[in-house]
Amino acid sequence: MLLRDIAAALSAPYVGDGEIEIVGIADPAHVNEAGEARTSRLALAMTGEAVAALTTCDARAAVVTTGCDVPLDRFDAVIEVELPRAALAVLTKLFDHPPQIAPAIHPSAVVAPDAVIAEGAGVGPLAVVGARARVGPGTMIHAHVTIGANATIGRDCLIHAGARIGDRVRIGDRVVLHHNVSIGADGFSFVAPEPASAQDAGLLRIHSIGTVVLEDDVEVGANSAIDRATLAATRVGRNTKIDNLVQIGHNVEIGESCLICGMVGISGSVKIGDRVVLGGAVGIADHVTIGSDAKIAARSAVAGDVPPNAVMAGVPAVPRGRAFEQIRLVGRLRSLYTTVAELKTRVRDLEQGLKQGLGSAGETGADKPPES
């Protein structure tokens, strides 16, 4: 790809030779590991650390942040971008090479005769597609994926190896499911028999006869699980992104454009608005409602409803400022205990002093004995 075409994709200006052929992008600290290809790599220097590495890398071209102080004369061409993270999104997309399968049904796949695989979709080796399932055009079903009966998958999805899509699950367009994702396992819902004396009869199972709906542009990380609803649908809204090893319980409803980081656990029947951010390993108790644009700090445990726009932290989660204050105050507890112990001594001294002093004056204002 020519450097000037990359600059155009970035809508960014460049100085130098736009005709340089670029074969890939790289962190300047690692450019030289690319062997023969190193000079035709585009070095991305949009952090301070990466800028420092520019001085020793052999790439002929670099991308830098506007106004950044870099040794431009080392390079035959330099592109300047305003928003480094947005530029990284464009550049990684340009040079991405996701796993490929042919846009066809691999002969080793087991596809039900009444499943409908659109023209241009691919079904990889040893994948299984159930009865009456539908796979949209451009969608790539990789090796070892299981698709249940009556499931529907939209167009241009990327379903990575080992993903499990249960019966009747509905998946929109451009959805990405990573390795070993579980969509549509049964919810965890049991009833202890009443009266309690009947406990030998075991736990009663509430079956999950609902489904899961993933709207367009949802992404779900490796080994995450989204359970089926009891009656209706567990739902993840358009454009919401979910990281690895996340658990989403039955009946949960999540809005659009949320970011749900790794190892988050969302209990059953939780409702989450739009553009909510849940940091890593956040836990949400069942039936809680979280308003749009709320942000929950990593490792927090949300036990009650959260209003829109709130920024929460802690276990249990409270407004972030209070959570941080609590951490500070707990950190100073030792000195508080010391202060209180000193005060106790001084108060006892005062009491004794007052007793003696006033006693000698024929009065007593403090008749309590000193305490230890």
Place this chain on the structure above:
Amino acid sequence: MLLRDIAAALSAPYVGDGEIEIVGIADPAHVNEAGEARTSRLALAMTGEAVAALTTCDARAAVVTTGCDVPLDRFDAVIEVELPRAALAVLTKLFDHPPQIAPAIHPSAVVAPDAVIAEGAGVGPLAVVGARARVGPGTMIHAHVTIGANATIGRDCLIHAGARIGDRVRIGDRVVLHHNVSIGADGFSFVAPEPASAQDAGLLRIHSIGTVVLEDDVEVGANSAIDRATLAATRVGRNTKIDNLVQIGHNVEIGESCLICGMVGISGSVKIGDRVVLGGAVGIADHVTIGSDAKIAARSAVAGDVPPNAVMAGVPAVPRGRAFEQIRLVGRLRSLYTTVAELKTRVRDLEQGLKQGLGSAGETGADKPPES
């Protein structure tokens, strides 16, 4: 199914027309999404929210809780139940439609010649069954499941797609394993070489030559993992239910009818009694014993033994009342610091006042200087 048959299954009375044909059950808020089928759905209105939705749903019949104030005249028939959750268990079981495979060995499955698949068991597409493994009658092994050599699986089990069952694992009757469960991976057990100076020799691996035993009616959620014992068996007792993304370490022994919620982590050699409830994301340190009927609140970390019937919470877990008190007391710390600061000022004032006052009287009871 006729409404009167459903009422009979619930052992519950009904009013109205028992001859109505019911095709499914639904949350009243979602009944109208069922299109043509909506009028022949049974609307379940056993929560306040659902009752409110009854007034706009088009179902001809409903299930309500006895004594609940509902617009009965909208319906041609109404069933009244005493215990709504128990009724939900019955109703969802009646209308459940779990994934189906034929009760036969799919031609694409790879089954060892000396494996024993009982009459009436099913082995789904592309499943693998190892040497001398045994699968009981009525058990359904879904697509992409791996069963190791010498493993035994009882009758009427449901093993969902992608579950991994290691060599020699023993599984009882009516066990349910969800997507991608791992039963019988090796335990995590390493020894740092001694003396420490030998660390270049690497970590010594303690191999897991034991197995895993899951007793009758155990259920294990998607992407959970139960590791193999070092010598004997990691064991999960009859009727215990385990949610998604749970980790159970080597040598663990869990009793009967426990409920283990999502993302719980149980370290090696833990012993858990019967009917124990572990809330979401609870962690248990290794070698801990938890008595029967104990309950551990979500997100707690158990670092020591827990007696029977205890209700614990917190990190580290303490009796729940104390844990909640600690949260309240930490929440009021700012005002405690303020109070102590004020007391300090007042004590200093007292000390100065006493010194001056008594000093004028020829005495001093407080000879310490004021502190800041």
Place this chain on the structure above:
Amino acid sequence: MLLRDIAAALSAPYVGDGEIEIVGIADPAHVNEAGEARTSRLALAMTGEAVAALTTCDARAAVVTTGCDVPLDRFDAVIEVELPRAALAVLTKLFDHPPQIAPAIHPSAVVAPDAVIAEGAGVGPLAVVGARARVGPGTMIHAHVTIGANATIGRDCLIHAGARIGDRVRIGDRVVLHHNVSIGADGFSFVAPEPASAQDAGLLRIHSIGTVVLEDDVEVGANSAIDRATLAATRVGRNTKIDNLVQIGHNVEIGESCLICGMVGISGSVKIGDRVVLGGAVGIADHVTIGSDAKIAARSAVAGDVPPNAVMAGVPAVPRGRAFEQIRLVGRLRSLYTTVAELKTRVRDLEQGLKQGLGSAGETGADKPPES
């Protein structure tokens, strides 16, 4: 195996009959479950509990810790070891029987014509090996494993059922991957568009075009996930052991001989030194650096850099002594609140007493009103 050969493997002395044929090892409490084979088991009695069980077990031979007080006369032979855990490593290795596949390509596996499977490697039933992938000699690829294009796997690795190895991933020698491991899913990296008003345009995805490198002797537990780097490589150093359900984000670099316990979450771009121990369910915030030989207690959350050799605990993690002190101090808060309330009363009494007492003497040293 003869008892004397086992003693030789342990470099340990024995007393009694070295010619006894041993068919396996067992916990004394479980020896008698071995039926006919029980007398030819070697009973391992290297803990107090196990020693107690020796008195009722039928094994003819035992391994004990030097100096341990055991009923030696029950046994025909007894081996004495100095370091019981190291001995357990040796003994479990001697009697381990990991899952076996033939050292050949199973006819049901789907192997790309240009993949290179070394002589003596095994590819199990229904495994998939992508284009130009390389598998070293002695490596066993079990059933249902997926290996991406251009991935390389060294010699003598053990890749358990359902593991997913993405394109271009590089794996060293003697690596063990357990059930359903994901190596090389995409990192979780999105950019909110700027300005914020453009949020309808959705989140921009930063693609992961890098790879993952696992060095020699790495082990990764069941259902764990290690994500691909953005540009270069997520890297796990030689001999590092990772437990089940661990999440390792993109761009992370982990040194040698670390122990990473179950359910640990390591955010993107974290750097971890050598011989670091992360307890169960530890969380590490993104871009943090953890020095060599640091130890982080279970359940801790690391929010900032940790120096070498540090021992940390808590949320957020602080030096362990401070963390434990904070737990103790928080546990005593109720009595602190009580003490402060009493002090308040006593100070008020003093103030009033001083006012009255000194007032009667014509002075006032405390002019503040009493507070409640």
